[in-house]
Amino acid sequence: MSNLKKHHLVSVDDVIVLAEVTKLDVEWLRDYHDEVREIIVDNIMYYKNLKTDLANSTELLKSKKTSLDNKKLERLKL
16 A cells, blocks of 8 residues: 555546446445545655655754764864
8 A cells, every 4th residue: 555646546536436327336445445545645744744854854964964074173183
């Protein structure tokens, strides 16, 4: 399920609608699909926030490392 993307859910939704139009009993599939959609939609923002936090932390770490390296050089000059 880790490779599941939003467009996959849309495709499945289209198939479910077609099945419902043809009077097939797909209520169980609709329920499962809705549950999966909720999980994915709820976690998309969380994932994006994690990626942003990681990028910010990485930049901060690089900056602090550069600062530390500069201070070490200054100390060696003393």
